[in-house]
Amino acid sequence: MGARPHLSPSLAALMSAAAALAPEAHAQTATGAETDSRVSYRFNDYSEDSLAPGPHLGDPERYRVLSQQFQLATRAGSESAIDVSATHEVMSGSSPWYLLRGPDNRPIQVMSGATIQEHRNEVRASWTQGAGTSSSTTWSASYSQERDYRATALGVERSVPLGDALTLGYGGSFSHDLIDPFEAEKYDRVRHEDKNSASAFGSLAWVIDRASVLQTGLQLNVEHGYLSDPYKLVSVGSSLVDDLRPDRRVQAAWLARYRRAFSAADAALHVNYRYAQDNWGIVSHTVEAAWFQTLPSRWELVPSLRYYSQQQARFYAPYFVDAGSHNFYSSDYRLGTFGALSASFNLRKRIGKWEFSGGVERYHAATDYALGGADAVVPGVVSYTRAFIGLDYLLQ
Amino acid sequence: MRNRIRVAARRAAFLAVTGCALLGGCATTPVQPWERGQLARWDMRWDPDPLQGAMAGHTRFSKEGSSGEIGAAGGGCGCN
Numbered sequence: 001m002g003a004r005p006h007l008s009p010s011l012a013a014l015m016s017a018a019a020a021l022a023p024e025a026h027a028q029t030a031t032g033a034e035t036d037s038r039v040s041y042r043f044n045d046y047s048e049d050s051l052a053p054g055p056h057l058g059d060p061e062r063y064r065v066l067s068q069q070f071q072l073a074t075r076a077g078s079e080s081a082i083d084v085s086a087t088h089e090v091m092s093g094s095s096p097w098y099l100l101r102g103p104d105n106r107p108i109q110v111m112s113g114a115t116i117q118e119h120r121n122e123v124r125a126s127w128t129q130g131a132g133t134s135s136s137t138t139w140s141a142s143y144s145q146e147r148d149y150r151a152t153a154l155g156v157e158r159s160v161p162l163g164d165a166l167t168l169g170y171g172g173s174f175s176h177d178l179i180d181p182f183e184a185e186k187y188d189r190v191r192h193e194d195k196n197s198a199s200a201f202g203s204l205a206w207v208i209d210r211a212s213v214l215q216t217g218l219q220l221n222v223e224h225g226y227l228s229d230p231y232k233l234v235s236v237g238s239s240l241v242d243d244l245r246p247d248r249r250v251q252a253a254w255l256a257r258y259r260r261a262f263s264a265a266d267a268a269l270h271v272n273y274r275y276a277q278d279n280w281g282i283v284s285h286t287v288e289a290a291w292f293q294t295l296p297s298r299w300e301l302v303p304s305l306r307y308y309s310q311q312q313a314r315f316y317a318p319y320f321v322d323a324g325s326h327n328f329y330s331s332d333y334r335l336g337t338f339g340a341l342s343a344s345f346n347l348r349k350r351i352g353k354w355e356f357s358g359g360v361e362r363y364h365a366a367t368d369y370a371l372g373g374a375d376a377v378v379p380g381v382v383s384y385t386r387a388f389i390g391l392d393y394l395l396q
Numbered sequence: 397m398r399n400r401i402r403v404a405a406r407r408a409a410f411l412a413v414t415g416c417a418l419l420g421g422c423a424t425t426p427v428q429p430w431e432r433g434q435l436a437r438w439d440m441r442w443d444p445d446p447l448q449g450a451m452a453g454h455t456r457f458s459k460e461g462s463s464g465e466i467g468a469a470g471g472g473c474g475c476n
Contacts, residue, residue: 042447046455069447085447091475120473138468146474155468164426173468199469210431215442217466255466257442261434268439276462284462292439300439310462334461346448357445361452365459382459388448 037395042069044388048093051109054379055102058111062382063093074395081131089120096380098233098240099318099331107318109379112231120146134161140173151177153197162204169203169217181230189242195225203255212260223249234329235319243330245315251278266294270304281314282335285371298350302359309339309371318377336378339369355392360385 048062071085099107122144130136140155155173162168175197181189203217225247232243253276260269270290277283290304313335315328346359364383367374427435434440443449449465456463458475 040447042451044451067451069451071447085450087451120475140468144473149472149474151472153469157468171468175469175472177472179474195472197469197472201466201468203466207427207432207435210427211434213435213440219464219466221464221469251462251464253464253466259440259442261437261440263434268437274464276464278462282462284460286463292444294439308456308460308463310460313461334459336461340460346445357448359448363459384455384459386452386455388451390447 037074038071038392039395040069040071040073040390040392042388042390043067044069044386046386047384049383049385051096051111052379052381054109055106056109056111056379057100058097059094059113060111061093063091063095065089065091075131076127079130079133081128083124083126083128085124087120087122091118091120095231096331096333097231098235099379100235101319101321107377107379118147120144134167135159138171148180148182149177151175165207167205169205169215170201172198172200174198177225179226179230184230189230190226193226193230195223195227197221197223211263212258214259215255215257217255219253219255221249221251221253228330229332232330232332234331236326236329237320237322241329243332244328245313245330246280246328249278249280251276251282253277268292280335282310282312284308284310300348300350302344302346302348304344304346306342306344307339307369308342309369310337311370311372312337312375312378316376318379333378333380333382336367336376336381337370337374338365338367338378338381339371340365341369353394355390355394357390357392358388360387 044065044067046063046065046067048064050062051060067087067089069085069087071083073083074081076082094111094113097110097112099109102108122142124140124142126138126140128136128138136159138157140153140157142151142153144151153173153175155171157169157171159167159169177195177197179193179195180191183189184191199219199221201217201219203215205213205215207213227247227249228245229243233240234243253274255272255274258269258271262268268291270288270292272286272288274286275284276286286306286308288304288306290302293301293303295301313330315326316330316332316335316337318331318336320326320329340363342361342363344359344361346357348355348357350356362385365381366383367378367381438444453463453465454473458473
């Protein structure tokens with residue numbers, strides 16, 4: 001404090017103002033306890049590419065999903081915040097059903113018939129105690145409903161400072177899901193199944209210097225119950241059997257996130273890395289980088305790149321020559337080996353209390369993109385384009 | 397299968413210890429409260445646009461076998 005008498009009055013006032021911001025600044029960067037009050041809307045158009053050229057049966061046109069998101073985030077008292085959001089999705093199109101062994105041993109992709117429009121509705125609510133402070137607790141609940149699927153989830157997250165530079169985050173969640181496949185009798189599918197999922201995580205966020213912050217954390221996810229896909233079949237010898245996966249899945253993931261501000265450029269760099277491994281044999285790496293560039297007249301431009309690679313589950317194959325000693329079977333492309341590159345470009349403009357946003361993402365997946373190459377072909381791997389427009393109104 | 401889980405657990409523990417060591421071992425001069433203006437920028441948040449982040453995460457969760465985020469997870473969906 002001995003230096004204070006040497007400060008000019010204007011500099012002292014500036015320091016006081018900055019110090020007043022400090023708890024919120026700490027919370028926003030190191031713990032993620034954000035304190036905006038706003039009403040938001042997003043319209044998303046997700047469109048999958050047609051099935052890649054190759055032997056196939058059925059409609060090659062794949063899924064299209066139109067989504068609308070609504071959110072209200074507001075302060076409730078001096079240190080509490082409420083966040084309520086709702087999502088409505090309309091889905092249509094066909095999807096990979098099973099693979100047949102072709103005459104030259106090349107798999108033939110059989111597509112499901114194009115679906116009529118399906119709908120999904122989801123509501124989420126969260127309540128944060130200690131919003132805008134360095135120590136906060138967030139309670140959350142969500143419910144998602146489709147014609148054949150319902151999920152109810154509860155979660156809690158806590159963040160507490162460990163000294164000036166470190167913040168500890170930890171929490172957990174639980175979800176109970178019910179699966180009631182439609183046309184179960186017609187296609188001899190399972191009638192009524194359920195699954196439970198639990199997750200726990202811990203993280204440390206470190207304020208490295210006045211312009212950068214790093215977070216690293218571990219997450220453990222455990223799923224138990226019906227984890228197969230009731231709409232997929234598998235070729236085993238000359239028969240078609242149901243997709244059959246283990247009823248327990250344990251996944252561990254390590255994640256690191258880095259943020260750096262560049263004041264001269266009025267920009268910020270985001271870099272994320274995630275490593276995940278599970279007891280099904282799937283190992284994945286994800287690297288993401290984004291550049292948030294502020295432009296004159298309150299424009300903001302955000303280009304970003306993402307790379308994802310996964311190695312297949314032990315029980316994945318395009319088809320099985322015979323039952324052999326296999327206990328589980330799946331030809332779901334999402335359990336195969338592939339990699340994906342995606343690039344996105346978002347734009348945001350603020351006018352008074354209104355924010356207009358829009359963006360597009362192009363996602364391209366291929367077996368050749370996987371780290372270490374692929375052991376088996378994955379014919380159904382999907383590429384897509386996703387675009388959105390959004391509108392926000394700042395309440396304070 | 398148990399061996400694989402053990403290997404995964406060891407790798408996770410190694411990463412956790414390494415991460416903690418990096419965070420603790422690289423301590424520098426503390427950043428004072430009045431020096432945190434840049435850290436308070438909107439674009440320095442872990443997730444500056446939660447709605448878009450949720451939609452992007454949901455899309456990847458339904459098309460990839462192993463993607464996810466850190467934090468309390470929501471429920472599943474028929475898409476996966």
